[in-house]
Amino acid sequence: MPFRFGKEPASVLTSGGGRRGRAGVVLAGALLAAGLTPVTGVPAVAADPTPGPSGKVTVVYEDDAIKAEDRRAVDAVRRSRVLEQVADWANASVALPHDLTVKVTDKVPPGVTDAVTQPDGRTIYILPAFLTEIEKSLDEVVKTVERPGLFPQDKYNARDLTALSTQFIFGHEMGHALQRQLMLPNLGLEEDAADGFASFYTVNEVGPDPSMAAALLFDEIARKQGQLTLEGFASDHPVTQQRVFNFLCYLDGSDPERFDRPLVGAGYLPKSRAPLCPQAWAMLDHGWWTQLGPHFTEAFRAEGDKSRAAARERLVAETKAFAEKLDEYRTSQ
Numbered sequence: 001m002p003f004r005f006g007k008e009p010a011s012v013l014t015s016g017g018g019r020r021g022r023a024g025v026v027l028a029g030a031l032l033a034a035g036l037t038p039v040t041g042v043p044a045v046a047a048d049p050t051p052g053p054s055g056k057v058t059v060v061y062e063d064d065a066i067k068a069e070d071r072r073a074v075d076a077v078r079r080s081r082v083l084e085q086v087a088d089w090a091n092a093s094v095a096l097p098h099d100l101t102v103k104v105t106d107k108v109p110p111g112v113t114d115a116v117t118q119p120d121g122r123t124i125y126i127l128p129a130f131l132t133e134i135e136k137s138l139d140e141v142v143k144t145v146e147r148p149g150l151f152p153q154d155k156y157n158a159r160d161l162t163a164l165s166t167q168f169i170f171g172h173e174m175g176h177a178l179q180r181q182l183m184l185p186n187l188g189l190e191e192d193a194a195d196g197f198a199s200f201y202t203v204n205e206v207g208p209d210p211s212m213a214a215a216l217l218f219d220e221i222a223r224k225q226g227q228l229t230l231e232g233f234a235s236d237h238p239v240t241q242q243r244v245f246n247f248l249c250y251l252d253g254s255d256p257e258r259f260d261r262p263l264v265g266a267g268y269l270p271k272s273r274a275p276l277c278p279q280a281w282a283m284l285d286h287g288w289w290t291q292l293g294p295h296f297t298e299a300f301r302a303e304g305d306k307s308r309a310a311a312r313e314r315l316v317a318e319t320k321a322f323a324e325k326l327d328e329y330r331t332s333q
């Protein structure tokens, strides 16, 4: 019953894995002192010109701020150009109000140990030592975990897995940046939405490999974390093992005809969850296309609108299909 990728008991519930773009609270110094009235004749302070929606995403590897011991993992990510792929898609599709700089560097704000998005969504930091940690975990994975049939043999090595899982993690951070810069209305936890964007982007634009690599990595992280603590349960992230199943659920739901056999049939995604996934994916896909719709670039608008309409049609169809199976699903639980 390989519900987990590894060979250890599935009782481990852990937290963490990936860090947040913590909400920063800016206390604008609005001084409402009594008696202060505008002085006539003094010109009003000129408002900042409204920034045009022409922000660009740029990926920067700060070579002089990357330790020798981290260069191998950084090189795996850099040569694969997985970060640039995400950045290129965002630049082509979304008109950001501000530039977004993605820095792979040791020069990070205090306390940063992994990948983070700053509260204004204008900077993402990726710590090189975090990439080394990922690579070490995945080196352990390839030695101890049987390759899932869905994941290609020629990429089942620490280097390729590091690049692919980093693309998924960067997708998560890009999800935060989009939410913050575009002030997207959020109906759930921001961390869930960020994971959702990672699935939305990678499944649509890249294929199954980043989701599979991230699932393998997070499964390994969960195993290492051991018993879940109170702080783990209280995290703003879903517990790590839960995230593994969420990644797999969206992937499966995106194309059940293709993925049911290698994911559900092979026991990676439990049969209790799988029937929910096509509708869940359709909702996520429709959700992100709809959220991004008002912010499409002119060049992308026609294609984006088409994707959004298709996603809506699919959501209607999947909801109807699920309604027809609902009695059977409920009684099987």
Ligand SMILES: [Zn+2]
Pocket: 018, 019, 020, 021, 172, 176, 191, 194
């Ligand atoms: Zn996050």
